[in-house]
Amino acid sequence: MLNYILRRLSLLFFTLLLLSIFAFMIDQQIRTYPTISMVEGYFHYLNRFFSGEWGISVTTGQPVFNSVLHYLPATLGLIISGAIVATLVGVLLGTIAALYNERLPDHIISNVSLLGFSIPVYWLATLATMILAMQFGWFPSSGQLSLLYQIKPVTGFSLLDCLLSDAPYRFDAMLNALLHLVLPSCVLAMTTTTEVFRLVRNSMIEVLNQNYIKAALSRGHSTLTVVFRHGLRNALPPIIPVLSMQFGTLVTSAIITEQMFEWPGLGRWLVSSIVARDYESVQACMVVIAIVLIIINILAEIVTVLFYPAKRKELYAQQG
Numbered sequence: 001m002l003n004y005i006l007r008r009l010s011l012l013f014f015t016l017l018l019l020s021i022f023a024f025m026i027d028q029q030i031r032t033y034p035t036i037s038m039v040e041g042y043f044h045y046l047n048r049f050f051s052g053e054w055g056i057s058v059t060t061g062q063p064v065f066n067s068v069l070h071y072l073p074a075t076l077g078l079i080i081s082g083a084i085v086a087t088l089v090g091v092l093l094g095t096i097a098a099l100y101n102e103r104l105p106d107h108i109i110s111n112v113s114l115l116g117f118s119i120p121v122y123w124l125a126t127l128a129t130m131i132l133a134m135q136f137g138w139f140p141s142s143g144q145l146s147l148l149y150q151i152k153p154v155t156g157f158s159l160l161d162c163l164l165s166d167a168p169y170r171f172d173a174m175l176n177a178l179l180h181l182v183l184p185s186c187v188l189a190m191t192t193t194t195e196v197f198r199l200v201r202n203s204m205i206e207v208l209n210q211n212y213i214k215a216a217l218s219r220g221h222s223t224l225t226v227v228f229r230h231g232l233r234n235a236l237p238p239i240i241p242v243l244s245m246q247f248g249t250l251v252t253s254a255i256i257t258e259q260m261f262e263w264p265g266l267g268r269w270l271v272s273s274i275v276a277r278d279y280e281s282v283q284a285c286m287v288v289i290a291i292v293l294i295i296i297n298i299l300a301e302i303v304t305v306l307f308y309p310a311k312r313k314e315l316y317a318q319q320g
Helices: 002-030 038-050 064-099 104-118 121-135 158-164 170-208 211-218 223-235 237-260 266-275 279-307 309-319
Strands: none
Touching: 002 038, 002 279, 064 104, 064 158, 064 170, 064 223, 064 237, 064 266, 064 279, 104 170, 121 170, 121 237, 158 170, 170 223, 170 237, 211 223, 223 237, 237 266, 237 279, 266 279
16 A cells, blocks of 8 residues: 555656646746756746746736736636535436436436536536526626625635634625625536436446445335435445546636636636736646646545545556
8 A cells, every 4th residue: 555655746747747847848938048958947947836937927017926926726616616516516416317227317317417417617608697696686697795894815715714703794795705605616527427326326326226325225224315325325436536536627627717707816816817928827726737637536546545445456466
């Protein structure tokens, strides 16, 4: 187990090393380096990167590093919220479809899931804004928090800032921030929800056909007890590595979602930087996004091995 974790961490190190070399090659096209060797230039770039000297953003007029720290929490909060929605809804629908395999509920959910996968994010965002925000007025259509609430930014994610605030109206502000989060997170979660549904359905169908599930049902245990105690516990771990790959989809979809809902995050700043030809900000955004995705994928593999017994047995068999 320790050897596997060390190999994954070494893979993380070398992947980040290759990313830093690639980022340095791009940085050479943006900046004018002194007449020094490539190796010296690379270490000079690393020194600037780790010291936070990423240049000045044309779009914000602030240091790029400070701008990243300002916009990143809002994007991470939106992505995590979307991932939570996608996981909860996808697991629920996948479990129901597996229980009613090849019957009416399974067909209905599968067809609706296929429809949701086919809808573009920008069209769904426009539709949700027009109907749920403008026509019915159920949810706000833009931003993180109403201007009526003066909450001091702490983390950059308004929902957490309201929770940490000592303002007397912080609970009203939390509700307002939650309402602002509903539409962007649900729109962002749509594509990932369909993938989670497909994975959970297929995994649950396989698990429910196992003998220990049939034995538990024959002993008189209720279906819900068997599904939640034995079914989900064995059906979910194998799909964790695949789900981690969906963070790439969430990140790319978040760029569009932030534009449609005017969400003040990294993706919206990236688009603004591209339009303004702010190359240093574009480079910083891409490097930060790549680092986050690489770390998430490696950690997902480690978590799977730690908590999924079948994966550990497979690993020990390979080592033996």
